[in-house]
Amino acid sequence: MTCDVPGRNEMKLEAGSASRPINRRDFRDHLSTADRHGHRQWVFPKKPHGRFYRYRSWVSWLLLAVMFIGPFVRINGNPLLLFNIVERRFSIFGQIFWPHDTAIFAVALLLFGTSIFIFTAAFGRLWCGWTCPQTLLMEMVFRRIEYLIEGDAAAQRALHAAPWTRRKITRKAVKHFIFFALSFVIGNTLLSYVIGVEQLFRIMTDDPRKHVIGLAFMLLFTAVFYLIFARFREQACTFICPYGRLQSTVVDENTLVVAYDYRRGEMRGPLRRPQTPEQRKTLGLGDCVNCFQCVAVCPTGIDIRNGTQMECINCTACMDACDAVMDRIGRPRGLIRYASLDSIEQRKPFRFTPRLAGYTAVLLALAAVLVFLLATRSPVESVLLRAPGALFQQTADGRLQNLYLFKVINKTSHEIPVTLRPENVGGLIQVMGRGDLTVPRADLAQTSVLVQLVPEQLIAGKARLVVGVYSNGKRIETVETTFVGPRNP
């Protein structure tokens, strides 16, 4: 068994160690992927087969396809998803968002956080097993390549232990070359979600000296993904993933998890043929024949029969392995299945607990706020500020004039021609340098604006100025500012 740790049942204090002894009989007292000195125990999981693996494969191909073609998909000319942190520009399902959409971002983040809580409380780590990119890429892409090149678990273990012959060097080199090439593709895909495909192609095709930072990030992302999938593997889920840590605080006895039905399985013991279930029952034996197939396929090296554990990513491999064993010995499938601990212990169906009801109410309220914010979101956002350091001026015909800086963000996927009109006072507004202003799609434009008022419109040297922002004769926004002049004209 790959996760069989030499001396796992011993309980002793290491010489010279000040720490308390490891109780290897207690699975909670040690990591299945570390030996008694804390060194990594490499896991060689057996290739899973079965209906859940098949379903997961279909879901994986679909999600991986979406992930890889995502940056190339355009909606209304905008990327499907873009998180350009550098230019502070975001595109979600083709809708452009700017840092000014703070309220929307805040509510969306709250909604995201709350839904994680609710989802995890109800369905445990369904996300980890079925949709997490780390699991999909590790189990469905990198692991499959490994099986193809090095064979199943036993062959991998033998190759691992073998001396460095030409055969071993060739296999390892081919595997790691493919891993690195794939990591390059994954790293660049991630980068294109951040900077956009156009910028990524520019970095690849332009003079490298112009894109030193971009190239450095390409290498960094490639190296990080290579290390994760070639070396770090299940450790990323156990030690790094914050969601993995969070789930242990959220799940309870009503959460749906991959669980071993200990009431049906215990007491475990080998099957001595011919032995009927009734005979096993008489001997106090359950359905578990202690074949360790569920452990052999586990990519995190744990034994699910010990109960729900932090390392379990709910990948369903043990469910398939155990179902195959049950088929062989003529017992019903589902000794390891999706179930809540309560349903196993008390044979109760899934319950919608008050805690879940509370989470759901908060989730619905936040969703309503988000929908409202999105529905009332203005297509443009503008600001009119007095030009810093500029004083008022008086024209030859006695009018007063102020200089402003006008900034306008176009959040739509088409150009917007913009004109400005005073709304609360009679006066003249002139866009400097040009008669009109056209804001490119999903972009920002800024210009200087001159406003002229007659002195009688000012009270105590000031006037409140409301300016309408018009496009094709329709007011799309209003901005407010102050007009200043002499206190005693």
Ligand code: SF4
């Ligand atoms: S695969 Fe099933 S029968 Fe075999 S050890 Fe695991 S739980 Fe028991």
Ligand code: SF4
């Ligand atoms: S215990 Fe089962 S579901 Fe959990 S990680 Fe291992 S094989 Fe996957």
